[in-house]
Amino acid sequence: MATDPLQKKTAAAPEAVVPVDTSKDDGHPLVRFDKVVKRYGDHTVLDQLEFSVERGEHVTLIGPSGSGKTTILRLLMTLEKVSDGVIWINGEPLTHVRAPDGSLRPASEKHLRAARRRIGMVFQQFNLFPNMKVLQNITEAPVNVLGMDRDKAETRARELLDLVGLSGKVDAHPSQLSGGQQQRVAIARALAMEPEILLLDEVTSALDPELVAGVLELLSDIARNTDITMLCVTHEMNFARDVSEKVLMFDAGRVVESGSPEKIFSDPSHERTREFLNAVL
Numbered sequence: 001m002a003t004d005p006l007q008k009k010t011a012a013a014p015e016a017v018v019p020v021d022t023s024k025d026d027g028h029p030l031v032r033f034d035k036v037v038k039r040y041g042d043h044t045v046l047d048q049l050e051f052s053v054e055r056g057e058h059v060t061l062i063g064p065s066g067s068g069k070t071t072i073l074r075l076l077m078t079l080e081k082v083s084d085g086v087i088w089i090n091g092e093p094l095t096h097v098r099a100p101d102g103s104l105r106p107a108s109e110k111h112l113r114a115a116r117r118r119i120g121m122v123f124q125q126f127n128l129f130p131n132m133k134v135l136q137n138i139t140e141a142p143v144n145v146l147g148m149d150r151d152k153a154e155t156r157a158r159e160l161l162d163l164v165g166l167s168g169k170v171d172a173h174p175s176q177l178s179g180g181q182q183q184r185v186a187i188a189r190a191l192a193m194e195p196e197i198l199l200l201d202e203v204t205s206a207l208d209p210e211l212v213a214g215v216l217e218l219l220s221d222i223a224r225n226t227d228i229t230m231l232c233v234t235h236e237m238n239f240a241r242d243v244s245e246k247v248l249m250f251d252a253g254r255v256v257e258s259g260s261p262e263k264i265f266s267d268p269s270h271e272r273t274r275e276f277l278n279a280v281l
């Protein structure tokens with residue numbers, strides 16, 4: 001039986017049946033957080049969070065440490081469960097399934113596994129499989145999760161390695177690569193699943209400073225030259241400025257301000273955004 005390498009145990013959380021408000025289904029952004037709440041014990045990390053991402057958009061999440069940015073990506077990757085509210089992908093519930101009476105019920109593990117295939121994530125710590133060579137790291141999920149023919153998966157993996165500038169490293173093990181090279185493999189691995197949306201979680205934070213620019217340049221190229229939708233968490237404000245059409249500033253579990261990078265970085269409206277940018281720029 002095929003297994004999803006990105007599948008992790010999700011924290012058990014009580015979830016209620018949600019009546020469906022179909023008036024909100026018009027227009028279908030690719031991603032919509034609909035009054036999403038995430039609690040860990042009595043700590044509310046996301047508080048009735050509302051935002052959406054359009055297809056093809058590149059959106060950057062900024063905000064103070066602990067404001068819930070990574071939690072948002074983990075919820076989208078279905079590595080965590082919402083405590084309340086619904087996440088919608090292209091007008092269909094990600095976190096729930098529709099019952100025959102039209103109401104929404106918490107999603108089964110099978111639904112989550114299927115949904116996870118549409119979303120790719122690149123993590124801070126690369127998370128490559130240490131015992132597999134580079135090529136197999138990239139082909140593993142397409143073959144075992146999507147059921148792709150191995151020859152086809154290998155051809156695609158070689159193309160992706162070419163794209164990320166690592167065509168000479170097909171037979172290397174992750175431990176033989178620099179951090180920047182490992183992160184390039186992780187990017188190729190995420191793209192191999194042909195996801196509708198690519199989630200980037202502080203992908204340069206674990207890299208030596210001299211390797212950061214190359215990885216950011218690769219991601220900028222991917223953003224410019226493909227139709228992929230991107231949702232990035234980053235402390236690299238120049239990258240956010242360069243790559244995104246929309247920046248969302250988070251604080252205390254909510255979006256306090258959103259707008260173009262020009263607006264947010266040059267003329268923020270909210271005091272919390274000004275304080276945050278003064279601290280990081």
Ligand SMILES: Nc1ncnc2c1ncn2[C@@H]1O[C@H](COP(=O)(O)OP(=O)(O)OP(=O)(O)O)[C@@H](O)[C@H]1O
Binds near residue numbers: 040063066067070
């Ligand atoms: N598994 C967990 N159990 C309990 N609390 C958690 C868990 N994961 C995250 N948290 C808490 O949720 C809050 C938000 O964490 P999150 O990692 O989403 O923040 P962040 O904005 O990404 O922070 P940073 O910029 O430092 O990475 C933090 O207070 C964190 O301690």
